[in-house]
Ligand code: ADP
């Protein structure tokens with residue numbers, strides 16, 4: 192990918208699947224880090240009250256005074272008061288912790304409750320090329336906020352038997368948000384994760400996913416490797432933890448696909 196002479200306005204990508212454990216957080220960290228390696232300015236948004244994205248970048252969520260929750264709920268607070276730099280040059284983090292679970296309830300009574308995150312991110316867009324939102328495993332109001340803010344959705348799907356279960360509900364939600372709240376939203380891709388080429392089963396699931404989603408499926412497939420759980424413990428992306436690994440190469444390939452599918456104008 193060619194280097195950039197100027198940055199932004201950022202494309203917002205929601206990493207979304209209401210199923211847990213499919214690779215949303217892992218993909219957010221490593222796609223972000225790979226895009227940053229290619230010279231893109233990246234902001235990662237932890238939008239799961241579990242704070243796994245923050246933990247995966249070496250931040251202890253319990254020790255945070257200000258999180259994305261405060262940015263959503265408090266007028267007058269600016270993003271620089273909440274933003275954290277990560278160890279990856281060019282990649283910043285809006286961290287989160289359990290406080291965010293209150294937002295789901297508190298937002299219900301707000302005006303334009305679905306666009307709180309979009310409003311909070313707007314002033315940041317000129318400073319970045321990509322904003323990636325790590326969604327929580329539900330289709331509740333927080334996830335609808337992420338979809339309302341986003342230009343693009345990436346859906347990680349684990350190459351396991353029940354991978355496609357629930358995906359229809361997800362695509363319906365995306366369509367509804369697109370019709371009612373955010374006509375710019377596009378499903379840019381289905382990302383097959385935890386693929387094990389040694390099993391017939393993984394290959395069959397991948398074939399079914401391609402059959403169901405055709406062109407929407409990224410060519411990049413993320414293999415299953417213990418290297419990813421290791422990176423969580425290390426608190427850094429695989430691109431720095433094991434720069435020459437197959438996993439790092441896969442996320443770099445995904446980054447190139449995202450640059451092509453969802454370019455920053
Ligand atoms: P989600 O955010 O969708 O809940 P995570 O990214 O947290 O999913 O992944 C769930 C668990 O699976 C984590 O322990 C993570 O380290 C592990 N994991 C993620 N991707 C892979 C992979 N490609 N191979 C093996 N383990 C993985």
Ligand code: MG
Nearest residue numbers: 215216239243
């Ligand atoms: Mg997660």
